[in-house]
Amino acid sequence: MSGSLWRPALLIGISVALLLVGQALLPGFLGAGQVANQLKIAAFLGLFGLCQTVVIAAGGQGLDLSVGAVATLGGLLGAALTGGADALTPLGCLAACLAGLAVGAVNGVGVAVLGVPPLVATLAIASVVNGGLIVWVSAFSPPNAASPALVTLAGRATAGVPNVVVLWAAIAAAAVWILSRSAWGRRLRGTGANPTVALLSGTRVRAVRVAAYAFSGLLAAFGGFLLTGYVGQAFLGLGNAYVLTSIVVAAIGGVALAGGRAPYVGVVAAAVMLTVLVSLLTAVNIGEAGRQIVFGATLLAFLLLDRFTARGPERR
Numbered sequence: 595m596s597g598s599l600w601r602p603a604l605l606i607g608i609s610v611a612l613l614l615v616g617q618a619l620l621p622g623f624l625g626a627g628q629v630a631n632q633l634k635i636a637a638f639l640g641l642f643g644l645c646q647t648v649v650i651a652a653g654g655q656g657l658d659l660s661v662g663a664v665a666t667l668g669g670l671l672g673a674a675l676t677g678g679a680d681a682l683t684p685l686g687c688l689a690a691c692l693a694g695l696a697v698g699a700v701n702g703v704g705v706a707v708l709g710v711p712p713l714v715a716t717l718a719i720a721s722v723v724n725g726g727l728i729v730w731v732s733a734f735s736p737p738n739a740a741s742p743a744l745v746t747l748a749g750r751a752t753a754g755v756p757n758v759v760v761l762w763a764a765i766a767a768a769a770v771w772i773l774s775r776s777a778w779g780r781r782l783r784g785t786g787a788n789p790t791v792a793l794l795s796g797t798r799v800r801a802v803r804v805a806a807y808a809f810s811g812l813l814a815a816f817g818g819f820l821l822t823g824y825v826g827q828a829f830l831g832l833g834n835a836y837v838l839t840s841i842v843v844a845a846i847g848g849v850a851l852a853g854g855r856a857p858y859v860g861v862v863a864a865a866v867m868l869t870v871l872v873s874l875l876t877a878v879n880i881g882e883a884g885r886q887i888v889f890g891a892t893l894l895a896f897l898l899l900d901r902f903t904a905r906g907p908e909r910r
Contacts, residue, residue, distance in 0.1 A: 599859075601847070601848045601857070601860045601863070602857075602859045602860050602862070602863040603863075605846070605847070605860065605863035605864050605866070605867045606863050606866070606867070608867050609863070609866050609867045609870045612867070612870045612871055612874050613629070613870060615874065616870075616873070616874045616877060619877075619878060620877050620878070623874070623877060626754060628873075630751060630754060630755065630756055630759075631756075632866075632869050632870055632873050633756060633759045633866070633869075634749075634756040634758055634759060634824070635869050635873075636759075636865045636866045636868075636869040636870075637756070637758045637759050637761070637762035637865075638758070638817060638820070638821060638824070638836070639836065639839060639840070639843055639865040639868065639869060640762055640766065640843070640861065640862050640865035640866075641762060641765065641813060641816070641817040641820070642661055642665070642813075642814065642817055642833075642836040642839070642840035642843075643840050643843040643844050643847065643861045643862075643864070643865055644765070644766075644769055644813055644858060644861065645658055645661050645809075645810040645811075645813050645814050645817075645840060646658060646661070646810070646840045646841050646843075646844040646849070647769075647773070647844050647847070647849050647856050647858055647861050648773075648782070648806045648809050648810055648856065649712070649806050649807055649810050650786075650844055650849050650850070650851060650853060650856075651773070651782055651783055651786045651806070651849060651850075651853055651854065651855060651856035652782055652785055652786050652802060652803045652806040652807075652853060653785055653786030653787070653789060653803075653852070653853025653854060654705065654706070654712065654786075654789070654803060654853065655711070655712055655713075655851075655852075655853075656705070656712050656786075656803070656806070656807075656853065657712050657713060657716065657841060658698075658701065658712070658716050658807065658810045658811075658814075659713060659716040659717045659720055659837055660697065660698075660701060660716040660717070660719045660720040660723065660811070660814070661810065661814040661817075661833065661836060661837055661840055662720065662814075662831075662833040662834040662835070662836055662837040663719070663720040663721075663723040663724045663727075663833070663834075664693075664694045664697050664698070664720075664723065664811050664814040664815050664818065664833070665814045665815065665817050665818030665821060665832060665833025665836060666723075666724070666727060666818055666828070666829075666830060666831060666832040666833045666834070667690070667693055667694065667697065667723055667727060667815060667818065668690035668691070668693065668694050668814065668815030668816060668817070668818030668819045668833075669690070669818035669819055669821055669822040669828035669829075669832045669833070670727060670730075670731065670736065670738065670818075670828045670829075670830075670832070671686070671689055671690050671693055671815075672686035672687055672689060672690035672815075672818075672819040672822060672828070673686065673736070673737060673738045673739060673740060673822050673827065673828040674686075674736035674737055674738070674828075675689050676737075676740075676741050676744070677737045678737060678739045678740070678741050678742075679741055680741050680742055680743040682741070683741045683743045683744050686741075686744075686819065687816070687819055690815045690816065690818065690819040691812050691815050691816050691819075692812075693815055694811040694812045694813070694814055694815020694816065694818075695808050695811055695812040695815070696811070697719060697723060697811045697815075698807045698808040698809065698810050698811020698812060698814070699804060699807065699808040699811065700719060701715055701716050701719055701807040701808075701810075701811065702803055702804030702805070702806065702807030702808055703804055704718075704719070705803060705804075705807060706799075706800040706801075706803035706804050706807075707800055707804070716807075720837075724830075727830060728830060731830060738822075738827045738828045738829060739826070739827050740822045740823045740825075740826055740827060740828070741823075744819070744820075744822060744823035745823045745826060746823075747761070747820070747823055748820040748821070748822075748823030748824040749823055749824045749825075749826070758820060758824070761820075766858060766859075766862050769858045770858050770859055773856040773858055774856070774857075778802075778805075779856070781797045781802050782802055782806060782856065783854050783855065783856060784797060784854075785797060785799050785802045785803065785853075786850075786852075786853025786854035786855070786856075787853060787854030787855075788854070814833065817833070817836070818832055818833050821833065839868070842868070842889070842893050843861055843864045843865050843868055844861055844864075845893060845896065845897065846860075846864040846867070846868065846892070846893060846896045847860035847861030847862070847863065847864035847865075848860035848861070848864075848900070849861065850900075868889075868892075871888070871889075871892065872885065872889075875888060
């Protein structure tokens with residue numbers, strides 16, 4: 595099996611095994627409704643995982659710790675402008691995405707132009723955004739309810755298939771093509787693999803990295819807007835749960851933490867696997883401490899697997 599396909603196959607195989615274990619322990623775990631709900635949750639994790647995939651692939655020890663704050667910004671701003679009206683839903687979505695794009699661009703300029711370490715830059719921006727949102731919500735109490743159209747898109751299903759999963763599949767297909775086939779995707783991966791060579795070959799390395807963070811911000815805000823429809827309303831801290839999990843799903847999916855590799859198919863499979871794993875642990879009443887242990891052990895196992903496979907050619 596080719597190097598690009600073995601990991602997704604392994605992750606999907608683990609997902610199937612977990613589903614079978616769940617069904618054996620808890621009849622109904624493999625029910626259509628249960629599986630559909632797990633895919634719906636995986637869709638959001640996969641979208642935020644795409645944010646990290648792009649910035650990590652760009653190299654420079656890239657990470658985006660602002661995705662949670664930007665997602666909250668997208669949800670609150672989109673809901674405030676929509677005001678629960680279907681007709682204004684596109685406007686709310688556009689405003690949320692533009693706000694996320696702007697925040698991401700600021701991250702990119704800080705990292706690529708000013709030379710601020712990504713962890714510091716994105717954490718600082720997250721603090722600024724979160725603080726601003728607290729002031730805004732406290733002072734003005736903006737509308738926060740999702741419109742019926744957004745609830746249908748993010749929280750409902752058509753013919754048993756969650757609408758947000760269909761949307762995620764379309765975004766994933768586009769992302770896989772852009773990251774692996776497009777000229778920009780090649781420049782992104784080249785920048786992450788060896789920025790000096792990329793620069794000498796004509797790639798505007800700084801511009802590519804700014805674009806990567808800008809894209810991450812846009813997608814995080816869009817994900818937050820969708821989350822509003824999934825839960826029915828926007829609130830402070832809406833996207834906080836995805837800050838670390840988005841990094842974990844990218845790492846397990848095979849994104850090279852040093853940059854230069856962006857296998858989003860693996861990230862998609864990792865999002866599904868982690869969602870099924872968490873669902874199974876929750877269903878069998880494993881406590882938070884136990885879930886954290888399993889979660890950490892899973893990440894460690896895949897990082898060790900990466901190290902082993904990377905050394906494979908050297909041994910031969």
